[in-house]
Amino acid sequence: MINQNLIVAIIFCIIAIAILIKQSLIYKRFLKGRILLLAFLTFLTTLIIFFYGEVDDNIKNIFDWTLIAIEVVIGIIIFLTFDYSIFRQKYQFELTKSLDESKLYVVLDKKERIKEMSSLLLKDLNLEFSECHGKNFFDILEAKYRIIGFNDQECYKDDIKKYYYHYEKKVNPDDKNKIELILQDDHAKESAMHFFESLIYKGKSYKGRILIGELKNEDNLIGIEKDLASTSSELEIIKNRFVTLLQKTNEGVFFNNLTDGYIWCNDTLVKKLSLNGNSLDTNSFYKQIHPDDIALYKESLSNLKATDYSISYRFNTGTNYIYIKEEGRKLVIGKNIELCGIMTPLDDYKFSKTDTILDNIYGEPEMLQRLDMLERGEKIFEVVYFRVDSIPEINETLGRAIGNTMLSQYVQFFKQNFVTDNQIYRISGLEFVAFVTDYRKMDMLKNNLVNGEKMLHVHADYLNQKVDAEVFMGISRSDDLPSHKDTLKNAKEALKFASNPKFSSNFAFYKDIR
16 A cells, blocks of 8 residues: 555645646746756656555665655745745735726626726716626616717717627737727716726637726816817917918018928018919929029938028029028928928119119019919900110219109009009019009000000100100010910010111000011
């Protein structure tokens, strides 16, 4: 018959192995040292049991002491493991207790039935756990509340229950979802439960989910709304200030979004550069930069490391290139990269101040912008390109003041009689372009020219000095062939024709000379 010590030793080994395997599963790691030691002791115990009946008494005595030593070692291993398990269970209990008292949490099986629920949530629902266990979570919620929303959508209890039917087909084991339930009590006060969802899987099989979160009542929501309203008000003030500055400044302000590929310019810069609108894609803008400068410009932007920068280049305004100094700052917000700053034309020619109407007349960039608007419209218009001669001689003999006075009075005369909406522009010191958009004024201009050209031969007295000047004029209409896009060029050609000494008149209509 086998000695009792043998039975005790093998039982100890089996118990210890079972405990260590369970602990390895709990800790999610292989307890290598202890398991290898137990495996050795189990193997040694098995050998002793196998050979115990075949050895003499002296050897049996050694075996007995060996078995006692094995039992002691196994007892120590069981005690240490059992002691550590008690500590972990106590730690787990304290952690669960803390969570139970501070958070809303509920454990649901795959059929949305309640398996566990925190005391805080039970207290809010005025229920005992026995009243909730095994019941549908959303049915329990509606014991106190009415569910009216789910994740920013208007939903009711039955809608949500349908959503979670066969939920395992909609999710993956690694999903981490946020859930918001909008609730309404019997007094129509709204609150919201915010949960963080963690899915429970055993292997690849979905077993349920754990919801952990908090309740935000109407007071919390009102506080949040107040903060949002205050922030929104501050942003609106900043926006209005910024828009006002953009409208009032005389500087050419731009924002170049390198990530999205578009550039925005304020009205001042649009006029200075004769752009077609405030916003355009960067490629269209870059095409206007001189071919010799664009490579250097793009290289400078690509190598831009400092926040502030300054670049100069030539830009095509439609009729000629002008030098621009671009000064700005590089802004990086997340993945968005933007340049913002000021563009200043360096050779934007300014006429000297005259203290006359000439100071308030726009120049060539504004004229080209207006022409583009007229060409895109359907209404017929007329371009009048005229030059007032003899002004340099008058400036030299009678003084610049008289020359400016005569020039400004002629421009004022033409503006009052033939132009609407201030559509007259100074192209050079003596040359002007006017757009006539009123059919009656087109006829009036033609009649005045055909019936004697008096308006092209200016006679005046200034300080008892007789002053004479000649005006040459070229006129083209947008319905002249071949294209309304050539109206300005046609008017300039007509002016050149009228200025020829061999031509009998000081004016010419393009349709008559082509």
